[in-house]
Amino acid sequence: MGHPIAFDFAAKLAANAPGGADAKLDRVFFTGSGSESVDTALKIAIAYQRAIGQGTRTRIIGREKGYHGVGFGGISVGGLVNNRRVFPQIPADHMRHTLDIERNAFSKGLPQHGIELADDLERLVALHGAETIAAVIVEPMSGSAGVILPPKGYLEKLRATADKYGILLIFDEVITGFGRLGTPFATDYFGVVPDLVTTAKGITNGTVPMGAVFASRKVYDGLMVGPENAIELFHGYTYSGHPVACAAGLATMEIYEEEGLLTRAADLADYWQEALHSLKGLPNVVDIRNLGLVGAVELTSRNGAPGTRAYDVFVDCFQKGLLIRVTGDIIALSPPLVVEREHIDTIVSKLTGALKRAA
Template sequence: MANDPRAEHFWMPFTANRQFKASPRLLEGAEGMYYTDTAGRQVLDGTAGLWCCNAGHGRREITEAVSRQIARMDFAPTFQMGHPLPFELAERLARISPEGLNRVFFTNSGSESADTALKVALAYQRAIGQGSRTRLIGRELAYHGVGFGGISVGGMGNNRKAFGSSLLPGIDHLPHTLDLKRNAFTRGLPEHGVELADELERLVTLHGAENIAAVIVEPMSGSAGVILPPQGYLQRLREITKKHGILLIFDEVITGFGRVGEAFAAQRWGVTPDILTCAKGLTNGAVPMGAVFVSEQIHEAFMHGPESTIEFFHGYTYSGHPVACAAALATQEIYQRENLFQKAIELEDYWQDALFSLQGLPNVTDIRTVGLVAGIQFAPHAESVGRRGYEVFRQCFEDGLLARASGDTIALSPALIVERAHIDAMVERLADAIRKAA
């Protein structure tokens, strides 16, 4: 592809296009825990694709389900029409969702799930007669997709600064929970930082609870570099939001479907929000799809007025797409049959021990792990922030490991089918890459 004029037509997302096209990294096959690149090399997938292929690659059951469905019916509308699969899938998902979150609205991505959740929150407050509640609160270093709603409540500067004058009004942010001074090299959830949740009380005092619709947070911030919630932090947010009648939204696009153990982080950490978003692992990354879970109470608030009235003027052409539903149903069957939601708990100690063996390597300033996810943070290069992280990422790929770079943090999030030998190989290759990039 290098110097190939055909490469110029694809404007790549979240990519340094000129840098990539001068030295491309191309994948053309995938099976189990491995990709195959265009040179025929086997590349160990340390990121489950992009946090999404939780059951591993090339699952025959998903392939066959998609093939059968697209041959039978490629598309059916869900505006004033329907087909059986989204009803079946919603019921299936309600079995594994946090207790009470048993109404499901389908989207096509995590970005759409985030924007949908924000719209549900605003419309719900209006439906119950609290229309003054229009303010939304996100968190610094948060990622909630790339819709205008998501980047408005999100807190990653590079995702916002080019669109600053067009972001949603009435947004505020909680402080992030990354505290290297007190929590560096903590295994599992950090001990310090629960008091950061109390900043919500300050925002309530500033803006008035009667003006705040919802707070949205990732239980674990993935895209910002695996930032974990301090012990008791999520519980404290839940207490404050309930106290003031504010909805709590969990963005579980990354943590959903077993990443930190259990089906969702809400269950692993014992905190049930009012609204929960997901995508990625819903279909094992095979077909784009997302979903928003809401409580029955929220759903019922919309079910008033004449029965012929549309209750919520929102949706997508592909909401509940039949092929996506087929992929999701097959994926959920794999998760259940292979008990994959427990793998992150069963392997957590081994995973942590392996990753913490990297402590002391050149430029490593922190290691954060929980479930089957890890963030390894590096001291920034003197020339530019993010350069060292990119160099480690690039070296990993040359050594046969796909990792994920977020600034100067390398993230790992392997498929839940990972075995100890795969973990050993990941850590060995990452260690070599760190030394070579020093």
């Protein structure tokens, strides 16, 4: 059933949509989670291609180490083996990931090396034929695999190649959406505008399950061509636009605005960067990466057993009142947008102690 709050919230999101004034992705499809947003975006991409007479385009290109949730679409385009190996997948292929510690260790912000990895899209077009590829999906900043950043110029190149071959570009902003990099969306941070953006998490500050897919006018207009009473996209969830979630989303946006939280990470980014990089030189630290209010510290494995040292650091920090996330040998950090400089100092000092003790 319809209710007015879904329209209010959609209008609010549309007014604040990714893409800047000229190219706003201001058509909004509500979902219940990040995984639903991803599968929705993939289906919109395939349905759009078919609607514009490109029905052979059913393959989606993802990337190694990508994480796009746990739906069948998301695991197919994702690049984390444990999420994939047990389950069948939709037609997909993968570009190489962009983590290159040998050349880029301890980069502050975006790494210098690796723009050429975007040429993988050209190679996959040569392998499969452009006429089989509907879309390419990437996290503009890869979170779950341990904060993997796009090399300078990489996303721009991906956009250009996608355009060249009629392939839609999807940014999965389930982590980067709603202020994580210091702009409302990573799309705005990088100034690279995709055709679809997936979101969840920050849309309600995680208080109530919800997600949304933002689509460009090109995609919307290409797909929504039927008469008034026609359903162009046979897709949707019982809880799409649930009134409680929409109310939570509206309240969240209000607080984001009142407290300037969607751009607050920009004010803290330099402080965060320097604080994190002060961990360089501590035992077993082989890389430190950061962007906006996200960071990662990568460690060597202990006695060839991946994850054991990072796990010790996790337990040590937890016992001292600091919750960190570890994935393999990587400590991934994503403090709340309301964090203060003194909290950052505390995070770094607890980590310093834990890293020394885990040596």
